Amino acid sequence: MIELDNIGYNYGGGELLTNVSAQLAPGSFHFLTGPSGAGKTTLLKLCYGALHPTSGRVRAFNMDVKGLDRDQTAMLRRRVGVVHQDCQFLNHLSIYENIALPLTVSGKALDSEEGNLNELINWVGLSERAEAKPPELSGGERQRAALARAVILSPDVVIADEPTGNVDWDMSQRLLRLLVELNRMGKTILVASHDLALIRAAKNQVQARVLRISDRRLTLAGADL
Amino acid sequence: MSQGRIRKILVGDAQADRVVPPSGFTAQLTLFVSGAMAFLVVFALALSLASGRLADRWSQELARAATLRINAPQDQLPAQTQVALTILQQTPGVSSAKALTPDEQAQLLSPWFGPDIPIDTLPVPQLIEIIEGNPGYDRAGLRLRLSAELPGAVLDDHTRWREPLVDAANSLRRLGLFSILLIGGATAAMITLAANAALAANAQVIEVLRLVGALDSYIAQAFIRRFTLRALIGSAVGVVLGMISILLLPEASDEGGFLTGLGFQGWGWAWPLLVPPLGALVAFVATGTAARRKLRELS
Incomplete structure (x- = not known):
């Protein structure tokens, strides 16, 4: 579904990733871990075309991501739902409108999607907060709203960048359960996290592979995880 | 441009309109510039049409006349x-x-x-x-x-003073038309600046829209529609004020000469009605060009 083929990434100040290869098979669940600044977010961005590798090739849905034009990149992002570390909401819109944003920009009538939208908001437990503005929400609520927005178009792949970074353990567990549930629905999941406790907890619920970035290289984590 | 796109610009999409937050400063700037420029265009048009009428009259009335002076x-x-x-x-x-x-x-x-x-x-x-x-x-x-x-007889066929007068009137007409072009260019430049400011102020919004899969055309359209409508409304107000001002000018009279003939006659009153749609067209093209360029820069 998404394939990293011997990629390297140089951000101008030096090599961040070298000879990284990985494959996200359909329906798989991957964690991406590593120390801060190791390149986890960069690797995720390479997967959905926000960045392009300086060497090697990223393929998504059998397309070379670097060869996509701007409209094709936008279409790719409708097939890859992303939960950003800082959520990336539009603060002048309500949570309901923010979650519906992918529907709005893809030209779908909200009236016909209202049932699905309400069901999704209910699934992430934000029915009571749907009309609130993003700054009025707690960290956990914002992450759940970001997850709802990421899956509203029913993408094939969900990528989450440190979704539990600013939330307590209970909320982390709640978010994890939502991601596991999505994986059971057949979605391919890639979660960047430095929270090893969360990763261990997840491995009890789902068959997840753990990839570790260290010293510019990507390796499969061992039995310690 | 497809019919669907024209419809979207004219009718709009309430949900899509809300995606980009309203920007007060650029909105007011666009309205004011469009209104002021449309007001000036009405006067330039009036000047141009009046000069044209004068040139035609002088060339027609005097072209076939001559005077013989007997001393x-x-x-x-x-x-x-x-x-x-x-x-x-x-x-x-x-x-x-x-x-x-x-x-x-x-x-x-x-x-x-x-x-x-x-x-x-x-x-x-x-x-x-x-x-x-x-x-x-x-x-x-x-x-x-x-x-x-x-x-002692001197034949004066008026060529000596008629031609410079007709030339002057024609120059005045050309000056009026050139002024309209200049005003159009200045309007386009001002709207481009305002659109660029709005796009830069909304860089974060644009980034989020790109991340959730918005096409450039969708993002650009939100700005194009906004600026086109503002230009249309501003121009319409400017034209109405300009036409009222022209109406209030003294009526044409022989005593007043050219100055009192500055205005529209007959179908000439229809010309200013073209200004608002043309102003909107200028805004449409200017914002579209600015948006496409800015979107390429931003992401």
């Missing part, structure tokens, strides 16, 4: 006038020739000497008005014959 002692003036009229009647291409009466000559001189001028006591030359036929007469030949038979 002679007062006692010989009637005889020489008669000779001149005979010569003119014999000249092929002269449609009519008429000696001005003392009253008509006094009326011509009244702007300089007042209405009660005792013309019979002044050594005023006799004027004969000549109307040219079609085809016209041989000016050089007529001058030669007059110099032989009436040495």
